[in-house]
Amino acid sequence: MKLVTAVIKPYQLDAVKEALHALGVAGLTVSEVQGYGRQKGHTEVYRGAEYTVEFLPKIKVEVLTDEIDVEKVVDALVTAARTGKIGDGKVWVTGVEDVVRVRTGERGLDAL
Amino acid sequence: MKLVTAVIKPYQLDAVKEALHALGVAGLTVSEVQGYGRQKGHTEVYRGAEYTVEFLPKIKVEVLTDEIDVEKVVDALVTAARTGKIGDGKVWVTGVEDVVRVRTGERGLDAL
Amino acid sequence: MKLVTAVIKPYQLDAVKEALHALGVAGLTVSEVQGYGRQKGHTEVYRGAEYTVEFLPKIKVEVLTDEIDVEKVVDALVTAARTGKIGDGKVWVTGVEDVVRVRTGERGLDAL
Amino acid sequence: MPEAPAIDPANTVWLLVSTALVLLMTPGLALFYGGLNRSKGVLNMMMMSFSAIGLISILWLFYGFSMAFGADQGGIVGNIGDYLGTKTFLAEGDLWGATAENPSGIGVPIYVFMAFQMVFAVITVALISGAISDRTKFAGWLLFAGLWATIVYFPVAHWVWGGGWIGAKLHALDFAGGTAVHINAGAAALGLVLALGKRVGWPREAFKPHNVPFVALGAGLLWFGWFGFNAGSELTVDSIAGLAFINTQVATAAAVLGWIVVEWIRDGKPTLVGASSGAIAGLVAITPACGFIAPWASVLLGLVAGAVCALAISLKYKLGYDDSLDVVGVHFIGGWIGSLWLGFFASTELNAAIGDVVGASDGLFYGGGVTQLGRQALAGLAVTIFSGAVAFLLGKAIDKTIGFRATEEAEIDGIDVAEHAESAYDYSPSTGSSGGAFAMAGINPSSKSTAATAPEASSEKVAG
Amino acid sequence: MPEAPAIDPANTVWLLVSTALVLLMTPGLALFYGGLNRSKGVLNMMMMSFSAIGLISILWLFYGFSMAFGADQGGIVGNIGDYLGTKTFLAEGDLWGATAENPSGIGVPIYVFMAFQMVFAVITVALISGAISDRTKFAGWLLFAGLWATIVYFPVAHWVWGGGWIGAKLHALDFAGGTAVHINAGAAALGLVLALGKRVGWPREAFKPHNVPFVALGAGLLWFGWFGFNAGSELTVDSIAGLAFINTQVATAAAVLGWIVVEWIRDGKPTLVGASSGAIAGLVAITPACGFIAPWASVLLGLVAGAVCALAISLKYKLGYDDSLDVVGVHFIGGWIGSLWLGFFASTELNAAIGDVVGASDGLFYGGGVTQLGRQALAGLAVTIFSGAVAFLLGKAIDKTIGFRATEEAEIDGIDVAEHAESAYDYSPSTGSSGGAFAMAGINPSSKSTAATAPEASSEKVAG
Amino acid sequence: MPEAPAIDPANTVWLLVSTALVLLMTPGLALFYGGLNRSKGVLNMMMMSFSAIGLISILWLFYGFSMAFGADQGGIVGNIGDYLGTKTFLAEGDLWGATAENPSGIGVPIYVFMAFQMVFAVITVALISGAISDRTKFAGWLLFAGLWATIVYFPVAHWVWGGGWIGAKLHALDFAGGTAVHINAGAAALGLVLALGKRVGWPREAFKPHNVPFVALGAGLLWFGWFGFNAGSELTVDSIAGLAFINTQVATAAAVLGWIVVEWIRDGKPTLVGASSGAIAGLVAITPACGFIAPWASVLLGLVAGAVCALAISLKYKLGYDDSLDVVGVHFIGGWIGSLWLGFFASTELNAAIGDVVGASDGLFYGGGVTQLGRQALAGLAVTIFSGAVAFLLGKAIDKTIGFRATEEAEIDGIDVAEHAESAYDYSPSTGSSGGAFAMAGINPSSKSTAATAPEASSEKVAG
């Protein structure tokens, strides 16, 4: 099994979720993160002093998936998250050795 | 070494922490995430308009552990997090190539 | 490719970011987490009742990197994050099978 | 004394302003209680206060004022027909306290006095809600609020201030509501908590404030409004109003110190929640006494009230009742302290009305013996028992009928969503731009409302 | 009646206090609107209110007051030279309403009356901003605010209260601002929204409140301040001020209940946003009527206004205009309800000034036929059309010239950062100790300001 | 003039209301300062204000009022025995300002005047705290507050308003506290900051506001309360009270504009923190001047004060003192601007009391030459030096003895937890249902308090 992790722009979460849902992905976990990269941050002013806020709000999406579906999931994610502007984020894949559904104790693919 | 990640119901964190502590697990890292899955979200109303909040608050627990203890940790986690109701969450295991304790620079098992 | 994950003290983030930047690391993703470990939490009082807050605020830093640079990244991270006091945190390395840059669809090292 | 009835403009302005100040106390209380609560129940907490303003104001207009301030019926209740809400009182002679010999009374239009007393009724009911946070059905609360006000508050206000037995026959003193408001609400809180039981997890888990600045701001608004409550209760602009005002200030200031000193000694650290709670304790304790004692005695009272209440809030752990936000520890205990204080420090030298109007005696330290102390205790005891018992019985009865206690699931998931389908905060950066409610793209929102095209989430499409 | 002009101290105190209360309403509104908004636009929302206080106060002092309350010029506008801001009014006879026969007028210094009316102008302008949240350039708003106040509010205030055609010729009633303030601002809100268009994502996405306790506290502060608005509008301390006060309280209380009952029936749950919105709806509706109807009729009005506005806010989904925070649904509709109510329930028996001063008739239910109803409708219609049209045209004109609508990117990233280079909250534990703004180590901050050594982030060093 | 002493009810109401308004300013300030601060120090920040209310009120009652307003002792201090807190002042003739010829004085009971001046003392002390946020021990603050009030504020209030040398001999003007309050507190802030030093990381790191809506709401509450501060300082209800009121409003409005215009030009964007700060700068600057200048001159003053203070806050980066929340840039500078303004724009034509009561001259632009300007400068200078020096010395002395500066560790981890064992917010969804304080299951909480069964976490069980 694989874990697909994506760091995307917050505004794209909707499209990503829909794309994954269309693929039949049954679940996912998201969290708020801050990203630093090529995309410039914005400037804030506080009482005449300027500060560059370099970290930008991003959403991290994590999807556990079947080995066979990984490519489809990655493609769907990338397509849905793309705006074509700098800062669209990254998607990466790592191997997962085991998954358990807490409720039932099911393991592996059944746990998804 | 392994990284055991669990996405659980917030209310179960206490039990999970206690179970891990009983096992002798010396540390863990938790964060707030939002989950989407079989468990239904709830409905909110704002000025006559209804919205389904599909993402539910969950807690993510990450535990770095010895290869040997993985099964025990997973079992303890699963047992402690279980309520038997839908939405109890997932536990998954990934391989870790190296761990360093920042304070001392110790590596591998000594770093846990 | 590798994913280097670090759980560090919030105050050290600055130094860590600078150290990574000096190494030429182009991007990173950070999030807020709570850590539990050897470091003691603090005590809070609410209307005469005392509570030990055992979880401490930590920052999680994630850096995707080239296999070759891993050691440099880990070392830079560890050095920059170190205060020498208990609770400095952990750094760990996991394998990554693929990385995609969402904006362009580039894969692997080009995606970093 | 004027022959024709005439408005006293200064008294009227003072009561108008005081009424506005006291009205503000209830939103202030909502904030104070809301901040002390967990974040997943803050809206329900505030809703109990806001709904009290809605409901009790209307009941007061229609029959509550009559029950409290209508012509006395055997010391128990006012004549309900006297000021029914369907009547209007705009004639020249419709001034409060007008009599044949004194056709102007206090020179204040009846509606102004009615509004002033209205906001007292509102906040007394709202005070109770702090004890039962995070565990009740809103419908149950509304029913309780209406019934308790009718059965308990309206009569008790009559007993104390409307010509009823406590004021007119027992001659117990209560300048602005120690017995009528704080002991009363505190006893009801205790009764209701005993009827409804503890929250899931109490006292094992920590139920800490989710927003301490709200607590402090709420305390600040209460302090501000309380000047209307206390100094306004003199009803006329005179030196006693000034006395009540400065006593309110210094007793409250002293209680802030009293509370944090206890914390400092006991816990090693003084807290802002403590300073805020101390302020409320001081305000409560000075309420019955503010027009009857000297400023230095008020400082002492504040110190004692702050310190004792700081200790009293631990009682619930000893005795095992889950009074969430310490209504008993602060209002009940604070009200008792202030009320008994009069038995020691009240003096007709300071305020002749103690003897002339209420027929009360000097306190123990002013040579009056223990008479007044006994009267104060009796008044407090009567209200404690009556209010506590009725609240307990109402709590049980409502729970058995329409349901009062929420389900365990609702408690764990949060009473705000369960009872109000709302959550208090959304700081997510993605809100409204895709995340937050995560409404799906491409779908026109619509609600169940008659407006067929209002928002609706596409739950069936994605939640399957 | 005194020969020499003399201040009436009680009236003056009452107006001073009322002015302070009304001033507080605008920060209260900022909080109410800010809490209802998404977190990434809360500052812009509040800034529109705060800048209105800044700008409109100055315009009012210099020429607005003259336009509204100067000697009538053909029913349309006041003589702009009468009270120019460069003059001073501190002579003994500079009392409002002073005439040869009545040299004291209402006994209130001109400056006090001017300040009282100033804060009305301020909040009327601020009210509009709730309709256009999250999508405008701040410069555009400032220009709009100044122009709309000058072209619309100052004349309309004259029409209604300053001797202009609505009050003096049409004899329509408006005690404290149903027509002049709420219909006026509501119509402007509608016109402006139509000119500027919808937010990105509306109505597909959820635009929910980011901080509901702020909404409730804002509503509480508005309620408190509204006593000055309504009861202060009597301008003298008399029994009608008392009537206006109690009517404000009970109508608002009833509207809280009216709104949450509709929610309960329609949505299954009553909400705190609903209770807060109901309060505002009630306050709006009672505004024109508070000194002219009986308390029981106020309760009825509140119930109706609460319930109808709870339904009216869904209109925007039907008709497709993105009135973000429901200025139309609450202020426009609520203002109309209250204004028409007078056609049914106003009575010279209750307030003789209805006939004596305004020359208006009794309402339908008091035997006055439909005359007054027609007048109220005509007044409302005239203001609706005039204000709505001017707002629409100003919106379009400003957008074409200096730009009014923000870019889509600014909307998505958040209007606070785009227009004000600020974000509302920073709860990060790392703030200021390395994170937050993540300023780099070793670099001395400096700003672009003249102070060469103020903070500046080292963007060029790290963002490359 | 009445033979027998008589209360003036309108004046008394006005002062009662004003006192309540000024009391509210301190919680408003706490919110303003708290919002500007980082989240990990907001409670300590607010606690410094709340504790000032507690402590200074008591000191004022017992001896502060005597020191400030007792019979003059050589121009330096009032006779401490005159109004000791152990006395009572409830006789018919206990009216403020009563003399043999004028037995009623201003017709206001002594207690009312004492309470009014009490809240001035409170807020002056609280103002200082904004300069030293995030770095002090609470015990050190308390000691400083009590000593500085005693050594500096009580005498300075005497110098300016109590018959002391600044008012009575130098004939410098200060209507409501430019010299006595703002220059005084600002100089103390500077002295104290120099004594205690910079925060860890300043100025390299960003110390930005954690909650800007709190800042704006705090500013709104301050604005509201300031009407009592300024217009209340006239002490009687007359046209000068009206002048002070409207001047307060328009100067503040203008300062909002002045500040954001500077930001717009310098930084490219106007901010809500700027608008809020501008309001405070305007309120500060108009304070000494509000009853002595014309409204148009107040508008000008506001513009200047807003703009200059917007620039002045960058001084700290140039000069290297870490005045956290810009007490110097806003209160010290703003106070000086307003005070000097009187040297140009004060006019006996506007307010005869300038000459008759204070013995001051017309300003430069009203033909009075530079006399008054010199007096204003001298008064400001004297207070600056005295207050700054004492604050510096107290800061050093306290730090050397009981300790004033917190440890670096406390600063980094957060002063709230270090000094108050509290954290401000808990928005976690898991709070109280297992997470949050993460109290362990199965263990009965208990505290170190005497109540043996109160909550306590099982630290020893799990933290090992």
Ligand SMILES: Nc1ncnc2c1ncn2[C@@H]1O[C@H](COP(=O)(O)OP(=O)(O)O)[C@@H](O)[C@H]1O
């Ligand atoms: N090496 C990296 N490791 C982890 N996260 C990264 C890395 N590089 C970029 N990111 C994440 O991806 C986001 C987008 O990267 P950025 O360089 O701004 O744009 P793009 O992906 O379009 O080239 C960043 O905000 C950060 O969260």
Ligand SMILES: Nc1ncnc2c1ncn2[C@@H]1O[C@H](COP(=O)(O)OP(=O)(O)O)[C@@H](O)[C@H]1O
């Ligand atoms: N494929 C997945 N990838 C990542 N997280 C998942 C996945 N499926 C479920 N989750 C997480 O697990 C939680 C529980 O899943 P859910 O389907 O609701 O219930 P259950 O685990 O009891 O079947 C979700 O809220 C989500 O956070």
Ligand SMILES: Nc1ncnc2c1ncn2[C@@H]1O[C@H](COP(=O)(O)OP(=O)(O)O)[C@@H](O)[C@H]1O
């Ligand atoms: N086994 C573990 N798995 C995951 N995270 C851990 C683990 N042990 C420690 N941590 C993280 O590292 C942080 C520091 O650990 P701690 O034991 O307090 O100090 P140190 O790393 O200096 O020995 C913890 O707060 C926690 O976030």
